[in-house]
Each structure stands twice: as structure tokens, then as C-alpha cells.
Amino acid sequence: MKFSDVFIATAALDLFGLILYAILLVAFVPLKSNTTSEWLSYIISYLVVALVVGYVFALNIQQESRIRAVLSITVLSSFLAIFFFAIWIANPFVSPWFKDSLSSSINTSGWTDYQWSAYTALFVSLDVLVGFVLSFIGLYAGSLLRKPKKT
Numbered sequence: 202m203k204f205s206d207v208f209i210a211t212a213a214l215d216l217f218g219l220i221l222y223a224i225l226l227v228a229f230v231p232l233k234s235n236t237t238s239e240w241l242s243y244i245i246s247y248l249v250v251a252l253v254v255g256y257v258f259a260l261n262i263q264q265e266s267r268i269r270a271v272l273s274i275t276v277l278s279s280f281l282a283i284f285f286f287a288i289w290i291a292n293p294f295v296s297p298w299f300k301d302s303l304s305s306s307i308n309t310s311g312w313t314d315y316q317w318s319a320y321t322a323l324f325v326s327l328d329v330l331v332g333f334v335l336s337f338i339g340l341y342a343g344s345l346l347r348k349p350k351k352t
Contacts, residue, residue: 221246255343262344271340
């Protein structure tokens with residue numbers, strides 16, 4: 202795969218993943234508690250979008266080693282996710298909400314700045330790891346659904 206194909210597949214994966222995540226979040230918030238609806242939306246959206254993107258880009262993925270092509274798309278998507286989460290958490294409007302939601306679920310009284318930053322790094326790492334695994338599985342399975350062209 203050329204880098205332009207990897208870039209377009211990554212952009213499609215992340216953009217449509219965020220759009221579907223927002224739609225599912227609106228649909229699931231009345232059904233489950235706040236954290237459950239967020240994780241459920243995250244898992245479903247990235248798995249479904251990765252399946253679709255893997256199917257659409259299957260012919261490009263099949264040009265070389267399937268695992269290498271899927272891995273390159275997934276790694277680039279994970280780097281973009283790290284930057285997205287870092288910007289999201291550094292947002293002055295989100296940071297107090299993040300601390301309030303954490304304080305309501307866990308007793309955080311007396312946490313030092315180091316403990317807050319460690320939990321934030323753990324949160325970002327967990328989100329990126331789950332997104333990496335779901336994207337890899339979805340892209341690989343989606344690329345298997347489309348048969349290669351006969352020459």
C-alpha cells in the first residue's frame with residue numbers, strides 16, 4: 202500500500218468512527234449509565250467502521266501482506282488517537298468535567314498532581330489500546346470479506 206492509501210484509510214477510519222461514536226452515544230445515554238454508554242458506543246463504532254473501511258480498502262490491502270497493510274493503518278490511527286485524547290484532556294472545558302466524573306465514581310480526595318496525571322495517562326493508554334485492537338480486528342475481518350480480483 203502506498204502512504205496515500207494508508208492516510209486515506211486512516212482518515213476514513215477516524216472520521217467515520219467519531220461520527221458513529223457521537224450518534225451511538227446520543228442513542229445509548231438514556232439506556233445505560235454514563236461510563237457504560239461511552240464504552241459501548243466506542244467499541245461498537247470502531248468495530249463497525251473498521252469492518253466497513255477494511256471492506257472498502259480490501260483491494261489495496263490485498264496488494265501486499267495483509268497484516269502489514271492493516272498494521273500500518275492501525276498504527277497511524279493510534280498515533281492520531283493519542284494526539285486527539287491529549288488535546289481533549291487538555292481542553293479547559295473537559296478537564297474539570299473529567300475530574301468531576303472521576304471524583305464521583307472514585308474517592309479522589311487527596312490525590313496529588315502526579316496521581317491525576319498517572320490516571321490520565323492510564324485512561325489514554327487504555328483507550329488507545331482498545332481502539333488499536335478493535336481497529337486491527339475490524340480492518341482484517343473487513344478485508345477478508347471482499348474476494349480478490351481475478352486477473
